[in-house]
Amino acid sequence: PYAFYEQLRSAGPVHRIRLRTGVQAWLVVDYDAAKEALRHPGIRKNPYSPAGVRARHAAAGDGRVIPANQRLSHHLLYADPPEHSRLRKLVTPAFAPARMAALAPRITAIADELLDGIDRAVDATGRVDLLAEYAFPLPITVICELLGVPVEDRARFRDWSAAVVDTPMATPQRMVSATDAIVDYFDRLVALRHTKAHGDDLISHLLTVTDDDGDRLGHDELISMAFLILVAGHETTVNLIGNTVLTLLTDPPRYRALHNDPDAVAPLVEEMLRYNGPVNVATMRYTAAPITLGGTKIPPGELVLVALASANRDERHFADPAAFHPDRSSNHLAFGHGIHFCLGAGLARLEARIALTRLVGRYPELRLAVDDDDLRWRESILIRGLQDLPVDL
Numbered sequence: 001p002y003a004f005y006e007q008l009r010s011a012g013p014v015h016r017i018r019l020r021t022g023v024q025a026w027l028v029v030d031y032d033a034a035k036e037a038l039r040h041p042g043i044r045k046n047p048y049s050p051a052g053v054r055a056r057h058a059a060a061g062d063g064r065v066i067p068a069n070q071r072l073s074h075h076l077l078y079a080d081p082p083e084h085s086r087l088r089k090l091v092t093p094a095f096a097p098a099r100m101a102a103l104a105p106r107i108t109a110i111a112d113e114l115l116d117g118i119d120r121a122v123d124a125t126g127r128v129d130l131l132a133e134y135a136f137p138l139p140i141t142v143i144c145e146l147l148g149v150p151v152e153d154r155a156r157f158r159d160w161s162a163a164v165v166d167t168p169m170a171t172p173q174r175m176v177s178a179t180d181a182i183v184d185y186f187d188r189l190v191a192l193r194h195t196k197a198h199g200d201d202l203i204s205h206l207l208t209v210t211d212d213d214g215d216r217l218g219h220d221e222l223i224s225m226a227f228l229i230l231v232a233g234h235e236t237t238v239n240l241i242g243n244t245v246l247t248l249l250t251d252p253p254r255y256r257a258l259h260n261d262p263d264a265v266a267p268l269v270e271e272m273l274r275y276n277g278p279v280n281v282a283t284m285r286y287t288a289a290p291i292t293l294g295g296t297k298i299p300p301g302e303l304v305l306v307a308l309a310s311a312n313r314d315e316r317h318f319a320d321p322a323a324f325h326p327d328r329s330s331n332h333l334a335f336g337h338g339i340h341f342c343l344g345a346g347l348a349r350l351e352a353r354i355a356l357t358r359l360v361g362r363y364p365e366l367r368l369a370v371d372d373d374d375l376r377w378r379e380s381i382l383i384r385g386l387q388d389l390p391v392d393l
């Protein structure tokens with residue numbers, strides 16, 4: 001999308017667009033306007049508030065809004081203050097930096113187990129889909145263990161979460177059945193936790209956590225939060241790993257050099273988040289009042305999409321934005337900005353750094369097994385990621 005975004009930025013920071021699905025929205029493409037939009041009090045998130053419902057219907061044009069099970073809607077990305085502050089306060093301690101850092105040995109072990117599996121699974125040609133065998137199972141295993149859901153169910157999570165995230169492909173039927181299945185799954189899991197002793201997992205933590213006023217998460221808030229963490233935790237990190245490996249393999253000496261230079265990994269992952277991060281457009285927002293954004297007047301009740309991938313390539317903010325420079329100190333927007341700033345940013349960085357370090361250690365000679373033109377990207381407005389990543393070991 002980068003050439004398209006460059007064209008849009010040269011024409012202005014905010015544009016009225018119509019998506020392939022017919023939905024009308026305002027697309028924010030430059031860095032300053034994106035930051036402004038992400039913290040604008042007149043731009044809201046809750047799609048089930050009366051203003052949110054009106055905005056969605058108006059944007060859909062024909063009045064058709066893709067339905068989903070509303071019991072999954074009580075989570076951070078659908079909440080505005082003061083609800084958002086309350087929910088975020090209850091869940092934030094579970095993502096404390098020390099708790100995340102303590103996961104490093106387990107993440108390393110999971111990465112190594114997966115690499116052992118690749119060793120065993122490789123065919124005579126030495127070719128393997130690194131996305132399916134490594135970049136996907138790593139974060140989903142981590143997130144399942146963190147939440148305390150059985151890792152054997154990960155194929156189901158992948159289907160459900162693709163049904164929710166691949167917006168242009170999501171048919172109403174697929175969305176309804178996926179969200180119904182998720183509700184059913186988490187209802188049963190939480191019921192089980194009520195009867196069995198609590199462990200150290202996140203769902204047990206969310207069941208018992210209270211804030212200063214003794215307030216707790218309600219049942220639907222709990223399953224919504226688990227759902228959000230499951231989707232956010234595996235649709236994104238997989239592509240950070242995939243996009244990073246892809247970029248490195250277009251420059252094999254740079255990839256090989258990492259083998260002897262572990263300190264180079266962190267800045268490289270950071271620049272990757274800016275250069276080709278996994279989130280293309282932030283989640284849906286709408287105007288709750290008339291506002292002016294980047295000099296453009298937007299009436300109330302309109303959808304606003306913030307193109308993070310475009311903001312991160314804004315030439316007014318980043319010198320030579322189309323170049324991959326791990327040594328630039330970057331204040332990218334890949335994890336969003338403001339109150340909805342990614343809760344899992346620390347975990348995502350840790351996973352990507354470990355994934356890369358272990359991969360280079362095991363396969364310093366890894367090569368891309370297809371031409372650039374044959375790479376298949378996912379059809380999602382939210383996610384920037386590959387469908388597969390064939391490599392030669």
Ligand code: HEM
Nearest residue numbers: 076077232233236237240282283335336340342343344348
């Ligand atoms: C929010 C990106 C990994 C949990 C966000 C947002 C972005 C983002 C852009 C803000 C969306 C918006 O404002 O519309 C990413 C990227 C990741 C990643 C690029 C990986 C490279 C994770 C992981 C988790 C996670 C691993 C959890 C384990 C969340 C949650 C929110 C969020 C809970 C909502 C926060 C709120 O609304 O207060 N993420 N994310 N993310 N992310 Fe991530």
